């Protein structure tokens with residue numbers, strides 16, 4: 001058995017289950033592993049106090065009967081509420097093993113721990129309001145709320161909220177993570193996340209929870225260019241590009257230049273200002289990556305600077321204002337493998353429109369945009385999504401204090417530094433997200449973005 005970082009859709013989960021069944025493990029055994037695995041945790045959380053389990057008609061409900069039976073056998077006060085009859089053979093078999101109290105209709109029940117086994121990855125439409133309200137009431141009158149696989153009302157594959165879902169204290173993912181655990185609006189309803197191993201073997205599903213990266217220190221004999229020269233293109237508003245440059249300096253670039261048309265008195269002494277024409281400045285073959293967008297503006301001048309950056313053929317991180325100036329024609333002659341786009345949701349929506357990338361969620365749009373453009377897309381926010389070359393990476397959440405102006409500029413700078421060192425856009429962006437999150441932890445609460453940028457350097461230590 002293995003706990004792994006693959007993220008599976010509901011369909012991929014069913015395929016993985018079929019493989020195990022073909023290998024001789026019965027559905028009942030899988031449900032038993034899932035239910036007993038969750039029951040271990042609930043046993044500890046409940047600490048001898050009462051547990052109410054709400055069971056739905058499918059296999060999520062089946063897990064609920066196994067949980068209830070396990071806890072009841074151990075002597076915990078358990079009550080099952082089952083407004084549906086079990087509809088699958090393993091769920092029926094699981095119900096037959098439960099010998100404790102059972103109500104077939106909703107009835108007021110209070111207690112210490114509420115276990116939501118109404119719907120899991122099989123939820124295919126919004127739950128009927130009466131049922132959803134009754135579940136929410138049960139959640140409200142219990143001290144602790146635990147969701148099995150997913151809080152009922154959250155769609156597994158994209159994380160949409162199909163119903164108004166109350167927040168849980170913990171969610172136990174069964175067998176493998178689903179996209180909804182790490183991205184989408186339902187993410188903040190999950191509470192603490194735990195993965196219960198039921199023997200699903202790791203298989204490349206195309207989507208992963210990106211693991212903690214390792215950052216190599218500079219090689220013996222490294223010099224500033226081998227470590228990476230980052231050129232940050234400044235524009236109308238100097239502050240944003242400066243934040244990016246500071247992020248890049250902290251994230252291991254050997255050399256960071258700010259390509260600006262006018263002086264920047266606030267620039268630190270170790271940031272090199274290059275005031276020659278942008279075209280000339282970008283003709284330096286030693287540049288490892290160019291970052292354009294933060295503070296660029298969106299006027300004619302900004303367009304001209306973006307055109308120079310695109311023409312330079314360097315590896316490019318495109319962020320902020322520059323994302324609003326992109327369209328299929330601007331990228332037509334560029335090798336997309338050189339490009340990392342780093343939109344927040346507003347910029348992602350604008351890009352999706354410009355490139356005809358369809359989708360209702362961040363995950364769908366980011367995938368479609370990466371497919372349409374061939375570029376890597378880091379769709380940032382709570383539940384950041386990274387897509388490149390048909391792969392998708394999701395991340396453990398970062399500090400909510402990252403929701404501050406300039407935070408994205410720092411992230412783009414970190415991305416550029418990691419790309420300038422030669423990493424693929426996917427790997428560079430993966431490391432950048434971790435560095436950004438760690439810098440936020442180190443900066444403490446309520447930081448400004450310049451403080452965040454100042455902590456990137458110390459954040460590196462965590463990954464060396």
Ligand SMILES: NC(=O)C1=CN([C@@H]2O[C@H](COP(=O)(O)OP(=O)(O)OC[C@H]3O[C@@H](n4cnc5c(N)ncnc54)[C@H](O)[C@@H]3O)[C@@H](O)[C@H]2O)[C@@H](O)CC1
Pocket residue numbers: 013014016017030031034056057058059060061062063087088118119120121122123124125126127128148149150174175198
């Ligand atoms: N796939 C696997 O490998 C395993 C799955 N297990 C459990 O099985 C779950 C998936 O089971 P199912 O596919 O039976 O799905 P669910 O138990 O999530 O429920 C699906 C059932 O509810 C119906 N339904 C869907 N949306 C509804 C709605 N809004 N209102 C009313 N009825 C609705 C469906 O038609 C189906 O009958 C997982 O979440 C997990 O808890 C575990 O038992 C372990 C193994």
Ligand SMILES: [K+]
Pocket residue numbers: 060116117118119120147148149150151152
């Ligand atoms: K559930």
